[in-house]
């Protein structure tokens with residue numbers, strides 16, 4: 001039997017609850033698909049940090065490197081100051097495992113509410129390829145005269161030729177494989193960030209010559225925010241830097257139905273990949289059986305795609321679609337008309353049923 005080693009990091013807050021439902025779906029997939037998933041759990045997160053002072057030990061990192069994929073619940077703890085867990089766990093995972101692509105589909109499923117009037121599933125169907133290891137996220141910069149009246153704070157955006165090129169090439173390849181509009185939009189800010197996005201634009205145009213079948217397009221990030229709301233149907237694949245990608249994918253998550261459904265993949269195309277619901281740890285819903293597990297389940301679906309288990313991915317997507325169309329009243333926590341576990345049960349049941 002085919003088998004995959006999957007690292008599981010349930011993490012903090014509602015992370016463990018949604019991860020449990022994601023695993024429920026994975027077990028059902030394993031049954032119907034005849035593939036085996038060997039799960040290795042890691043108790044990385046705020047609790048471990050508070051009790052043991054440990055963040056992300058090197059031993060865990062080297063084990064994760066050998067996995068076929070990693071599933072992450074959520075990282076973030078109300079008793080830990082902002083920045084620590086994000087930097088030392090989530091960003092460290094991205095950087096150390098060189099997960100240089102953050103793939104974030106913005107796809108509205110039939111039956112899901114979008115706040116954009118008169119737009120439906122045929123209009124909201126695009127993917128953001130976010131660079132995931134450079135830009136403003138590298139931690140480059142510092143303070144001068146900290147705490148004085150003349151304090152200076154510098155935060156630099158690092159863009160390397162190699163880092164930009166590998167991301168843009170991935171986006172072209174992805175756009176070709178996706179085989180929809182075959183249009184790749186570069187999201188930048190060439191009118192102000194005249195160094196960083198000059199590099200991005202040059203590399204984009206150069207790479208574009210190798211993909212004559214892909215239409216290239218450019219838009220400033222502020223305009224993209226406007227178009228994503230006004231004309232989302234225009235987009236097929238958008239490629240952008242780390243910071244802009246972070247911002248526009250929260251907007252994307254909202255137009256596809258919210259954090260209850262939005263998932264993403266942190267991918268090293270030559271190495272390992274980590275899949276996550278893109279919402280946070282939602283501490284106020286922890287332990288209440290109220291949080292929507294569908295985003296974590298959608299992360300499993302992305303993982304199956306990445307593992308090239310297309311048939312199984314399609315089965316899981318079918319189950320998710322059925323739940324959002326026929327069962328849940330809303331995708332928001334506490335308003336689903338079902339509990340977290342019940343939504344997970346429905347998905348698992350639809351995976352197992354053939355009708």
Ligand code: IPM
Pocket residue numbers: 086087090091246278
């Ligand atoms: C995300 C998150 C992270 C980011 C935070 C938690 C560091 O917002 O995955 O989008 O900024 O990348």
Ligand code: MN
Pocket residue numbers: 246247250
């Ligand atoms: Mn974000």
